[in-house]
Structures are given as C-alpha cells and as structure tokens.
Amino acid sequence: MRSGPQHRWYVPYLFLLPGLALYVLWMVYPLVYELYISFFEWNIMPGQASTFIGLQNYQTILNDSNFWLALRNTVQYTAITVIGQMALGLAVALLVHRVTVAQRVFRAIYYLPVVTSWVVVSFLFQFLFSSDRAGLINYLLVNLLHVTAEPVNWLSSGNTAWIAIYALGIWKGVGWSMVIFLAALQGIPVELYEVAAIDGAGEWGQFRHITLALIRPTTLFVLVMLIIGGFNVFLSVFLITGGGPLHRTEVVLSYMYDRAFNRLDFGYGASLSYILAAIVIGINFVQMRLLRGPEVQY
Numbered sequence: 001m002r003s004g005p006q007h008r009w010y011v012p013y014l015f016l017l018p019g020l021a022l023y024v025l026w027m028v029y030p031l032v033y034e035l036y037i038s039f040f041e042w043n044i045m046p047g048q049a050s051t052f053i054g055l056q057n058y059q060t061i062l063n064d065s066n067f068w069l070a071l072r073n074t075v076q077y078t079a080i081t082v083i084g085q086m087a088l089g090l091a092v093a094l095l096v097h098r099v100t101v102a103q104r105v106f107r108a109i110y111y112l113p114v115v116t117s118w119v120v121v122s123f124l125f126q127f128l129f130s131s132d133r134a135g136l137i138n139y140l141l142v143n144l145l146h147v148t149a150e151p152v153n154w155l156s157s158g159n160t161a162w163i164a165i166y167a168l169g170i171w172k173g174v175g176w177s178m179v180i181f182l183a184a185l186q187g188i189p190v191e192l193y194e195v196a197a198i199d200g201a202g203e204w205g206q207f208r209h210i211t212l213a214l215i216r217p218t219t220l221f222v223l224v225m226l227i228i229g230g231f232n233v234f235l236s237v238f239l240i241t242g243g244g245p246l247h248r249t250e251v252v253l254s255y256m257y258d259r260a261f262n263r264l265d266f267g268y269g270a271s272l273s274y275i276l277a278a279i280v281i282g283i284n285f286v287q288m289r290l291l292r293g294p295e296v297q298y
Contacts, residue, residue: 038270050267057271066247067272070255071279077162077169077251078230084170085226086219089177094211096178097185107182111175121172122239129154129164129240158248161241165249168236173229177222184218185211220291224284231280252276 038057040050061067096106113121128136131153138151154160188211196206212219234253237243243250243258250258252272260269 034270035274037267038274040267042265042267042270044264044266053267057268058275060268061271061275066250066255067252069247070250070252073162073249074231074233074251074253077165077233078227080166081169081173081230081233082223082226084166085173085177086222088170088174089222090181092174092178093181093185096182107179110178113172114175116172118172118235119239121168122236125164125168125236126155126240129161131156155241156245158245161245161249164240165233165236168240169230169233173226177226180218180222181215184215188214220288223291224288227283227287228280231276231283 039052039054041053041057043050092110096103096110099106127134130138132138132151135151135154137154141147142149142151152160154164192210192214193206196210201209232253233251234257237249237251237254238257241249243254247255253276256269256272256276259265259272
C-alpha cells in the first residue's frame with residue numbers, strides 16, 4: 001500500500017520544530033519566567049530564597065512618582081517622534097518617488113541612518129549637543145550664527161536634553177518610514193492620477209483623494225510599528241543622558257533597567273516590563289480598531 005501525501009501530515013511540523021523550539025527557549029520561556037519573577041522580591045544571591053509578595057510590586061508601581069514621570073516622558077517621546085517620522089518619511093517618499101534618475105541612490109542615502117548602530121549615533125548626538133564650544137550645535141550658535149554669546153548646556157537640563165533625544169529618534173527613523181511609504185506609492189496605478197488630472201483635480205486634490213486614501217493601510221501599519229518602537233526607546237536615553245538629571249529624561253525602559261540592574265530589584269523591574277507591555281498592547285488595539293477603514297478597491 002502506497003503512502004500518499006495525506007499519510008505524511010507530520011512532515012511540515014518536523015521542519016517547523018527546530019524554529020519553534022528556539023522560539024520557545026529564547027522567547028516564551030524568558031517571558032513566562034519574568035512574569036513569575038514579578039510576583040517575588042527576587043534575590044539573585046545563590047542559595048538565598050526569594051520572598052513571594054504577590055501583586056505588591058504592581059501596587060507599588062502605581063504609587064511610584066518616578067514611574068509616572070518615566071511613563072509621561074515615554075508617551076511624549078512617542079508622540080513627537082512618531083509624528084516627525086511619519087510626516088518627514090511621507091514627504092521624503094513623495095520626493096524620491098518623483099525622482100527618475102538615481103532613485104536607488106537616494107533611497108540608500110535616506111535609509112543609511114536606520115542601519116547605523118544606535119550606540120554609534122547616540123554618542124554622535126552626544127558630541128553634537130556637547131555643552132562646551134567643541135559641540136557642533138554650540139559652535140554654530142555661538143561662533144557662526146551668533147545667536148547666543150555662551151554655549152548652551154544642552155544635556156544638563158531635562159528640557160534641552162530632550163531636544164537631542166527627539167532629534168536622534170526622528171533622524172534615525174525617517175528612512176524606515178520613507179521606504180514603507182515609497183513601496184505603497186509605487187503600488188498606486190498611474191492611471192488614477194491621469195483620470196483625476198483630466199477631471200480637473202489639482203496636485204492637492206490628487207494627494208488628498210488618491211494618495212492618502214490608497215496608502216491608508218500602509219499608514220496604519222507604519223503608525224502601529226512606530227508607536228511600538230517609541231515605547232521601547234532605551235539606548236538613546238541611556239547613552240546620552242542616563243535618565244538624568246534627576247530622572248527628568250527617564251523613560252520606562254531606562255527606569256526598569258535602573259531598578260533591575262543598578263538596584264538589583266529584579267521583581268520590580270519585571271513588573272515594570274509587563275505593565276509597559278500591557279500599555280503598548282492596549283494602545284495598539286485601540287488605534288487599530290479606530291483607524292482601520294474599509295479595504296480600498298481599485
């Protein structure tokens with residue numbers, strides 16, 4: 001009796017098994033174990049018992065003023081950088097889409113910051129916004145433009161330090177948004193613009209009723225991904241300001257790192273990570289429900 005494909009139903013699962021095993025080992029198990037740790041006053045010393053405290057870590061977080069400051073900073077960073085990345089990314093995509101010569105070169109140039117190491121560019125922006133005259137920004141303001149007589153202490157104040165962090169977040173993400181928007185623009189049939197032009201629609205009318213309407217699913221995808229990335233901001237803050245001064249530039253992940261690895265309060269840090277995950281999932285669920293429109297047919 002010959003065995004047909006129906007008798008080898010298990011073959012695809014055998015190919016999936018190695019990847020699934022790695023996923024469970026490196027993703028699912030750490031997440032479950034982290035949830036377990038969040039219910040303890042965790043002791044990392046060998047042989048020392050950890051005390052089960054239930055939901056006390058989560059209750060403490062709700063009364064932690066530093067957490068609420070970090071959460072407010074994270075939301076503010078996300079809002080500013082997402083708007084900046086989407087607006088500039090779409091603008092650059094529209095410009096590159098119109099280029100007929102060396103379009104790949106321009107795409108590579110704008111995408112280069114995306115593949116650059118966060119560590120490298122964070123130290124670069126730290127140098128650019130250095131508080132002395134050696135910093136490029138202060139050199140331009142003091143020596144060339146004569147806007148101010150003394151160098152600005154950019155990273156010594158929470159208000160001015162955020163300018164450097166916002167600038168880095170937007171600069172590094174514009175290229176990614178540009179590539180996604182550009183792919184969507186290239187999928188719009190040229191005939192639609194030609195018909196609209198014949199009907200008397202101008203540039204703004206075509207952009208509003210054709211371009212924005214047809215890239216709506218792409219816009220939602222970019223929005224969701226950028227919000228997730230914004231709430232996961234860490235390296236730029238950690239390397240440029242370290243969350244200071246006085247927690248003024250603290251974000252949730254940098255605060256979580258401080259509690260877990262500087263104060264060795266791993267249970268509290270694990271609780272912070274799960275609260276952040278719940279917030280991100282909730283925000284993305286709401287925005288997808290509100291912004292998802294009908295599928296465009298053309």
